[in-house]
Structure formats: structure tokens, C-alpha cells
Amino acid sequence: MDDAPILEAADLAKAFAAGGRRTEALAGVSFAIRPGAITGLIGPDGAGKTTLMRLAAGLLVPDAGRIRALGLDSTRDSLAVQAALGYMPQRFGLYEDLSVQENLDLYADLQGVPKAARAARYAELMHMTGLGPFNRRLAGKLSGGMKQKLGLACTLVRAPRLLLLDEPTVGVDPVSRRELWAIVDRLVREEGMSVLLSTAYLDEAERCQAVILLSEGRILDQGPPQAISARMAGRTWAVSTPGGGPRGLQPRLAGHTGVVDALVQGDHVRVVTQAGVDAAALGALPGLEAARIEAVAPRFEDGFIDLLRPGASEAAPALAVAPLAGSAQRGADGAPVIEVDGLRRRFGSFWAVDGVSFQVRRGEIFGLLGANGAGKSTTFRMLCGLLPASGGHLRVAGLDLRHAAAAARARIGYMSQKFSLYGNLSVAQNLDFFASAYGLAAAQRAQRRDWALREFELGDHADRLSADLSLGHKQRLAMACALMHAPEILFLDEPTSGVDPLARREFWQRINALAHAGVTIMVTTHFMEEAEYCDRVAIMAAGRILAMDEPAALKAAARTAECPAPSMEDAFVRLVESAPAAEQAA
Template identity: 60%
Template structure:
């Protein structure tokens, strides 16, 4: 299509519809994966308008990243047409890239350069004049609150600050279209809110924003949502339109004598239940109809639907969960199966993790400041905190990956400072980035970890057979890890961590970037492991996942700010103006209050 013809087509469209900042017309995109061709997008049609935030949502492999890369003119469609600001991406890629902002999942910051030097470098790459850039730098440093940190090396920034710097670099040349591919993955709730305040400001300035996200609460902040499924548009409408069909079908269920995880398990398997999710003091349930399958002793309270309910309902109905039968608990869950946490293993033989006055210095900087807590057998224990709070440092010390500067650290009865190897033999570990070997197949990864854990002969064969069957990995056995959908990478990582049947499982943000259906399946497995006696310690930025924990530690600036059950943590911020706080409400309020006190005292 010539430029003149393209303009004529655009004019004809414009007479009927408002001009789109991004339009995809019958777009197909194929990739070669091994010896086979994969259809990432299948005849996709979509329009995105200026001054609106459009959310891209869908399960792993739905085509979200492919769509964004096509819109950024980094890929060409296999068939169909992609128009950005009226220009065809096949003909005008360079012109398009000068008028848009694009932030990929892993934005390429230069960690050895300072914040200011990164801005300077990207200004050079984007061709900003010397006259224009100083004013723009000042605007963006103020917008992102990075001004006080302009001389700090990017590698020394917290995760949230890195994302804000990446967004600042993306916005150096004020774009007409802003493309954001999961910009808040791995970012704490406070930083997520800050990033979204910037995104909303872009909308106010008339920018068309297209953002993909794995956080379904973020979808509620969008003007419209494109829900993708297997390369096709399943629905394209405002959040309210997704929620409307679920009126009268969503409930919060409580049982005074039953543990929430046990109640969830009971509800999950009942006929007519689409979704059952632990929430606050009960379980949030989505039904196929308005007829509630209530049982004696249960309290059912109708609640307003939210987008997450609609998302799960739509995708579950199309059998997208691909969930295997999770291992069943060896016995029914007791009302409150976790024993109270004690201060020391000597007074409680059930204590399997003991931390006393734990400290860690990096040079003169104290990242962890004399913290103490203990964890009992069969507990799910959460370690939460904002980016830079010290929780990752603490977690690495607990796993034996980083030596403590001082203090007591006992895991599985062994002192990690003197007998680390014996303790690590009883530990399973799932890293945030999944410690898998990308150049090996799924089968080869399982073989490697079986060998690393010393499994031999019949025992080795038995555990390998278990892994393939339990995690439904047979279809991907000979696929390279880099080719696996994210949800299957997570399954494989968990299978590798459990090969030697550890008594303690460490999970470092294991669901970061994973779609909600895969997260539900994952937590069903974790609940069953805990009930079988496995102790689980987890870090997460999904505050709804914190509700699965028996106890939590909330860290801020290297210190323990709060400790208790999820209910106790939420109760600390309950007030007349906030009578029913969420875990995210508590997280933000407690950390912001603590950091404000520290600043006033400084």
C-alpha cells in the first residue's frame, strides 16, 4: 500500500470512527519454534484510541508481548496490517519509533551508570537536542521522584526505582503512543501505585497507553481491556462490562471453625463453583449461577464482582487452566493446623527455621538490622517488604546463598554458619527467575537436578516419573526451557526443587509475571505440601498471596516492622475510615508510616 493510498484509507476510516493511535487489521503472526510453526496471533482486529489506557490481559502465551512488539514496529505481521498513528509498520518503522515510547519487560538500563548518566545516554540514542533535554530531565526526575537519586548508580536502585527510571528513559521524547509490557512485574505495591500515577498522567496529556499486566487489580484502572486468548481477541470492552454478567454470582464465604485453606479446598471441588480464592477472613467464590451450594456452618455474603472474577470465569470456561490433579493432603486440614510460632527451637521441637539477631553488612551499609523470628513445621511463612527493604538479602541468607555478618541462623536443626551443606540437603529452592538451564530441555533439567541431589537407580527413575506425571510435563519433555510458556517454566522449576522431597521449600517471588490461572494452580500445590508437613517460606509482591500464609514478617529498611497472622497485620491499620482493610492497604500504610518516622528522625 502506497503512502497516499494509506492516507486515503485512514481518511475513510476517520469519517466513521475516531482516529486510532494503534490499529490492527486481520493480523497474523507466526514464529518458528523448533521444527514447528506457532501461531502467536490469529487474524486479530483491535483499535486503541488516544487519551485512553488500554489493558492487554490474557494467560501465558496469549499473544500480549507479540502484539506490543508489532505495535513498536520491532516485528512485521505475517499477514494483515498494523497502523501506528496512521502509518503502516512495514513501510514506516523508523518514523513510528520516533513518535512512540516502548518499555519492554526487561528494560535495558546500564547498571554501572548513574540515573543521570542513563538519561543522558538514552537522550543521545533518541536524538534529543542539548537545549531540549535539560528541561525534559528536570520534568521526568520530578515526575518519577528520582531527583534526589540522580547521582546514584542504577544498579544500586531498588526494583521499583529501576522501573521508574526505565519509564523515564522511555518518556524522554514525549510520545503519542506509549507501549508498556508488564512494567510492574516484581515491583512492590507502593512502587506499583507510583508507576500507575505516571501512566494516568500520560492519559491526561492525550497519550494512548497500551499496557500488558499480570496484576488483575491494575485492569480496573484501565479505560478498556483487550482480553486475549490463544492469539485472538476474546473480548474488548471496559472493566465494568466484564463485571456485569457476574452480579449475584460472587460471594465471600466464612466458616468460624474451619481454616481458610481447608474451606477453600472444600469449595473448590463443589459443583457450580468456578473459582475459590482465599481472601481476608474467608474465601471469595465465583459461581456458575446464583444458586449457592452452601453447607452447614458456612456464612455466605454476596459481594460486588471485580474484573479478576470475570477473567477467571471466562478463561476457566474455555478450559485454559490446564490444571493437573494436585496431590491430595494426607489428612483433612485441622481448624488451625499451624502451631503458634515460638521464640526458640529449644522450647518448641516443631521449630524448623530459627533467626536471632541476624545482621548483614555490605561494606558500611547495614541491609539487615538484627532481626529475629522462627517458623514451625508445616507453616506457610511470608517474608514481605518494599523493594530495598532487606527481604531478598534475608531470604538469600536463609537459603545458604549468602553468609550472615552476625547472628544465629538455624535451618532444619543445622547452623547455616557452620553446617550449611547438611541444611541445604533438606531445602528446595525456587528462584524468582527460575534457576533452570535455558539451553537444556525440560527432561535434561530434571535429570540434572536429580543427579545434583544424589538420586540414583530406582529412586531416581521413580522421582522422574513422578515429576512428569504430577506436573503434566510430558508434552514439553524435549522442548528447550527457553521455549516453554512461563506457567510451564514455573511447573518445571517447582518439580526440580521437589525432586529430593525436601522438608523445607523456599519460594522467591515464584509467581512473578505468571498469569492468574497458573498462580491458582501453583498455590493449590503449595497448600497441599504444607498440609503434608513441608515448611514453606515465600516472598511475594502479590498481596492476595500473602493471605495463604499462616504468619508474616513485614520488613522495612532492614528491620521487622510487623509480625503476625494476615488477620493481625490487617488489624493494625483498621479504623473508622478503613473498616475492612486489604493486605495491600496494610502493607502500604505500615511501610509509609515507618519510612516517614525514619525521615523525621534523621
């Protein structure tokens, strides 16, 4: 019995119809998951991961094939399956007006947990998640990481044999992400639980005992992640050029035939080549004659990208910024275009931002990192003139936001975490709306709409409702809307949260092109490897800046005997965990 698959599918198929289009979410999917292990479900946006989980949980009926969970048919015995497994969807249904304890009680009632068994289980869950000191706090007042941990605790009030987690770490900071993984590891190790976990973080796939790689509803590969990494031996390189930065080198490498992937990583570009392209062949490419090329160990992400991009690079086209007449990039004299001095913001008795100061130069990419609840989004909203400051001074594009917020907003583009699109408007209508909101005349609106549809490859989707777009296409549209008036400053608030690695790569190629054209960019992100693209990074916790420097300097400061080559995530975690007040915000 122990060797029987805990979850298995055979020739599973499911399609959906929306907006006159038929989408094949899954097509002929077959797998078997062994018990007592963590299996990763990996794939780009729209690959079919959520559909697969909902079929496994008996919440959807397949068009063809079958799926069995815990020895039960998930379609025929759906109620029994739902009573036996645990399922935490991407948007778990916490009741934000109830406290942590009241949410636990509600889910214990829904799952039929006997009252006599609750106290011991609650104590175990509170210890496991670290939520014990917050059990009287309203769920709506928790940080993003704490909400995810509460959602997991509610899913586990009745310990299931099989746990389905649909991207549980999306939108949470690295500290919370490590804590969530520690909980999952403990559940498998100590309770013998089996876990199917989908994730957009490819480093998390390496923590799984097995992975299933999905793309466009079909399985590309499955097996131990180490086996997928090992196939990339001899094809992964660190490339750097004397006197040149990796941000300038990356787009040159990404455009070459034979290069599958090129990613900024510290002071070099990590390159994945096609089979047979060695260091000598790479060094013979134009402009790389003096390059330093070293072999590096392959990782799972290299194999994943190679499977999605068989053959060669699929770099995004260079972005034509095309500023509007009269909005030429001003002040190209090295003077700061964003000046923040002693910035403070209070909500009641709570200081969300408390004495933040920094400057950002024209054409600079400035990263603002921090734990959930650190004050990053509040800082962004103040800089965009969407929220008044409680104290301090703010100047954006040479304008004081206390007295000229409207004039400053005309020179700013803002892309929020939730992509502020109108779901009941088409792609073209969203572009027209934002162009009109930014005050563009009719002729300019048409010109910029055509530009956006072309540059962001949205022409085939112009008449689709934005609500029906994939997450990757929503991200493209949101960025296009923020650029309709050709702003000189662009604020990006966690713009890649939840999107797949290919969409993130395309996004950062566009950001680099904008910075090269003189656009000043401020960005927040929970993907620590994205901080490598920034010229400078500030790390926040509990409303204050803990450290601010170039990424290389922050990593160097985190170097220890135990960790001689720290990543940006290592540097971030070390800084945040060393700040006592951060424990209350994270």
C-alpha cells in the same frame, strides 16, 4: 482527527517456529484504541501480548493483516512509527554501569532530543518519578522499583503521543506499583498521552478505561472493564465455615462442578459460580451445610477467570508429595524448624539485613514481604546456606548454618526469582541434573523424574529445552526441581512474579497441599493477595521487620475511618510508608 484511533489492527496474525514446533502467537486479532486513554492488554502467559506490542512498534512483521499506529502503517513505516511512539519492553535496556543522569543523556541522544530542551524535560521527569535525589547513583545500584521508574523516564525523554508499556509493574513492590500508576495517570491527564499497558495484575485492569482480553492469540473480549465485571452479577460469593480456616475450605470448593473459581481472601473463600448456581445451590454442596454464604460485589478478575474457564472449575490435581525413604517429616512436635535470631548481613558499609528475628513452625506457610531492596532475598540466601551471615544465629531443620550448612541444604528446597533452570537442557535433563545435585541414586532419580513429569503435567514437554517453555511451564519445572529430593523445608523467592492468574492459582493449590503434608514453607511475593494464604506474615523495610502477625491482624491494625476494610496491600503500604528509612530502600 481527535476521534481517529491512535492504534488499530485488522485480522492481525503472527506465528513463530521454535524447536520444531509452530506457535500461533496471534490469530485474526482486530481492535481500535481511542486516543487519550489507558487501554489494558490482559491475558495469560503466552497469550500474545508482547508479540502484539512489538508488531505495533514496528519491530516485527505480521504474517497477515495490518496494524496502524498514530495513523502510520507499523510495517511499511516502521522507522517513522518507532520515532513517534514510546515503547518500554519488559526488560528495558538500562546501562547499569552508568548513572541515572548518564542513562537519561544516552536515551536523549538516541531519541534526538535537542540539548536546549533537555534540562526542562529532565527536571519534569525527575520530579514525576521521584528520582531527583538519585541522579548520580549507578542504575545497577537502584532497587527494582527505581529501575522501572528510570526505564519509564528514559522512554519519555521525548514525550510521545502513544506509549506502549509491556508489564511495567512486574516484580516491583506495591508502593512502587502505585507510584508507577500515578505517573501513567498524570501522563494521560496532563499531557494527553495514549497508553497501551499490559499487566499480570488484574486489579490494574480496573484502572484502565478499556481492556483487550487475549488468550492463545485470540481476543476473548474487549471494552470497559466495568462492563466485564457487571456480567458476573449474582455469581460471586464469600464462603466461610464455622471453626474451619479458608485454606482448608478452598480446595474442597475448587473441586466442585458449578464452581468456576475459589480463592482465599481474608477469613473466607471468594467463590465464582456458573450462571444459575445461587447461594442455596452452593450451600447444598457436600460439606457446606453449615457454611455462611454471602453475596459480594463482582470484580474484573471474576469475569476474566470466567472467560478463561468457561463452564466449571479447572483445579490443579492434588500434589502427591511422596517423600523419599529416610526423609520422613521430622520433628512433628510443634518445635520451630526455622529459628532466626538477630540476623545481620553487611555489603561494604551497607546493612542489607539488620537484626531480623523470627521462628517458623513445621507445616506453616510464612510470608516475608517487603519493598524492593528491603532485604528479603538476602535473608532467603542466608537461610539456604548460600550466603554467610555477618551476625546473628540461624538454625534450619535443627542445624546451625554456621557449622552444618551442607547438611542443612540437603533438607531444603529453594526456588529463586529467576527460576534457576538450564535453558540448554531439556525438561527431563533439568530434573535429572537437580536430582543428581541433591545426591539421589540412579533408581531414585528415575523414580522422582517420573513423579515430577506426572504431577506437574510436564510429560508432553519432557524433551523440550527449558528455554523454549512458557513462563507458566518454567514455573512448574522450577518447583519440580526444588522438590526432587522431597525437602522438608521449601524456600520460594517471588515464585509467581510475572506469571498469569491461572498459573498463580495452580501454584498455590500445590503449596497448600505441601503444607498439609507437613512441609514448612517460606515465601516472598509482591502479590499482596497471596499473603492471605500465609499463616503468618513479616513485613520488612530497610533490612528490618516492621510488623509480624497473621494477615487478618495486620489488616485490622491498618483500619481507619477513611479505610474501614483495608486489604493486605493497604496494610503493607501504610507500614512501609510510615517507616522513614524505607524511602531510601524502596
